[in-house]
Structures are given as C-alpha cells and as structure tokens.
Amino acid sequence: MTITFIGTGAADWDWGAMPPGTRGSTATLVGGSCLIDAGPTVMRGLAEAGVDSGAIADIVVTHSHQDHFRPETIAALSDARGGNLRVWAAPEAIQALGGIQCDKRPLCAGARFECGDLRYTALPSNHATGNIREQTFHFLIEDGQTTILYALDGAWILAKAQDILGRTLAGRKLDAVIWDATCGPSPAGWRYAAHNDLAMIDAMKADMDDASVTAAGTVHILDHIARTLWPTDAEERRAIASRHGCILAEDGMSVNIPMEA
Numbered sequence: 070m071t072i073t074f075i076g077t078g079a080a081d082w083d084w085g086a087m088p089p090g091t092r093g094s095t096a097t098l099v100g101g102s103c104l105i106d107a108g109p110t111v112m113r114g115l116a117e118a119g120v121d122s123g124a125i126a127d128i129v130v131t132h133s134h135q136d137h138f139r140p141e142t143i144a145a146l147s148d149a150r151g152g153n154l155r156v157w158a159a160p161e162a163i164q165a166l167g168g169i170q171c172d173k174r175p176l177c178a179g180a181r182f183e184c185g186d187l188r189y190t191a192l193p194s195n196h197a198t199g200n201i202r203e204q205t206f207h208f209l210i211e212d213g214q215t216t217i218l219y220a221l222d223g224a225w226i227l228a229k230a231q232d233i234l235g236r237t238l239a240g241r242k243l244d245a246v247i248w249d250a251t252c253g254p255s256p257a258g259w260r261y262a263a264h265n266d267l268a269m270i271d272a273m274k275a276d277m278d279d280a281s282v283t284a285a286g287t288v289h290i291l292d293h294i295a296r297t298l299w300p301t302d303a304e305e306r307r308a309i310a311s312r313h314g315c316i317l318a319e320d321g322m323s324v325n326i327p328m329e330a
C-alpha cells in the first residue's frame with residue numbers, strides 16, 4: 070500500500086506566508102486516488118507531490134477542524150473531476166459542504182466502506198471539534214494484503230475503537246500505524262489532552278505489541294507535527310522520531326507498506 074504525505078503539519082504553521090520549511094495542513098494520499106482530509110494547503114501539496122488533483126476520487130474526512138476540512142478545497146477537487154467525487158465524513162461535516170457537487174456519504178463509528186481497492190473501517194477517536202454532535206474518526210485501512218491504522222487527530226485509542234479494531238483484525242497484525250504526534254517531546258497532559266506526545270505513543274506501542282495488534286515489523290510513522298511543540302531543527306526532529314522507533318512524516322514523502330527491510 071502506497072502512502073503519500075501531502076501535508077504533515079498541525080494547525081500552528083503559517084499557511085498564509087508559507088515560509089520555507091513550512092509543513093502543510095495534514096492530508097494523506099492512500100493508493101493513487103483516496104485522500105484523507107482536505108485542508109487549506111492541499112491543492113498546493115498535491116501539485117508539489119506531483120499528484121494530479123483530478124486523480125482524487127474519494128475524500129475521507131477525519132474531522133471538521135479547519136486544518137483538515139475546508140469546503141473550498143473539496144469544491145476545487147470536485148471541479149477537477151467534473152463533480153465525480155465521493156466525500157466520506159461525519160453528517161455534520163457533510164452538512165457544511167452545502168451545495169458542493171459531490172457524492173456525499175455520511176459516516177458513523179464502525180462504518181465499513183470501500184474506496185477503490187481499499188476497505189475502510191471508521192473508528193471513533195478522542196478528539197472534539199466544538200460541535201458536540203460530531204463524531205471524530207480514526208480509520209483502519211486494508212487492501213487485502215496490508216493493514217494500516219490511521220490514528221489522527223486524537224489522543225490515545227478509545228476502548229470502542231480498540232473493540233472494533235480487535236474484531237476487524239481478528240488476530241492479524243497492523244503493518245503500520247500513522248500517529249497523531251502533535252506534541253512530540255513536549256508533554257501533552259496524559260489525562261486531559263486532545264493530541265499525543267511521544268511518551269503517550271511509546272506507551273500505546275508497548276501495549277499494542279503486548280496485545281499482538283502490532284509486532285516488531287510494524288512501521289510507526291509520526292504525523293501532524295506542531296511547529297511550536299517540536300524542535301525547530303529538522304535533523305533533531307528526525308533523530309527524536311528515530312530514538313522512539315518511528316519515522317517522521319515529511320511533506321511529499323511516499324512510503325510503501327510493508328517497507329523493504
């Protein structure tokens with residue numbers, strides 16, 4: 070399964086001026102045609118990654134925070150396909166699309182759906198948008214050979230998500246986890262946070278290994294990086310990720326899962 074990181078930044082980067090080294094709004098292309106999230110820098114990120122915006126057939130929305138969900142971006146992607154675009158999102162996000170021409174598919178926790186060759190399962194996440202009714206999502210993504218967990222935004226893994234994950238995996242192990250690593254080495258507040266820090270990710274990795282949901286070969290990727298909570302030096306950021314047994318996502322980076330040893 071090919072994963073291309075179109076944007077890897079949390080909401081504290083300057084997307085007006087886009088100074089060099091700026092991470093774009095977090096969005097991830099899975100395979101060639103399914104885009105997770107469509108925030109403010111996505112059209113630019115797709116162009117820089119050499120992805121034709123007309124190739125995007127499905128948009129899967131984690132939640133409606135402005136760094137992940139911008140109706141104008143979805144309208145532009147719909148235009149690029151003559152309206153032949155599917156959008157999978159919580160009903161509250163679907164409603165915000167108004168009259169934008171696309172095939173609107175409301176999601177609930179536990180929903181299973183297909184985007185081309187990919188099978189998605191929507192998992193509830195521990196995050197909040199300000200609209201108390203909106204369920205925010207993580208996703209389990211499978212293509213018949215490879216299984217990945219897309220776990221952003223949100224802190225920890227909810228018990229309901231653990232339950233759905235366990236039943237869907239039925240003993241199989243995850244090939245990769247893409248983590249909300251917003252806070253990096255800065256403590257997030259374990260009992261009162263909407264995002265993960267690296268100590269939280271270490272704890273979850275150990276517990277998921279113990280539960281046989283992940284294994285030594287599982288690839289862990291850190292994403293949704295906050296400008297203000299990680300060191301400014303790019304090398305230092307990569308070294309920190311590596312010390313935690315993880316790969317740091319970068320804008321435009323593409324990985325094939327499972328990775329070659």
Ligand SMILES: [Zn+2]
Nearest residue numbers: 079134136222
């Ligand atoms: Zn975010």
Ligand SMILES: [Zn+2]
Nearest residue numbers: 132134196222
């Ligand atoms: Zn968010």
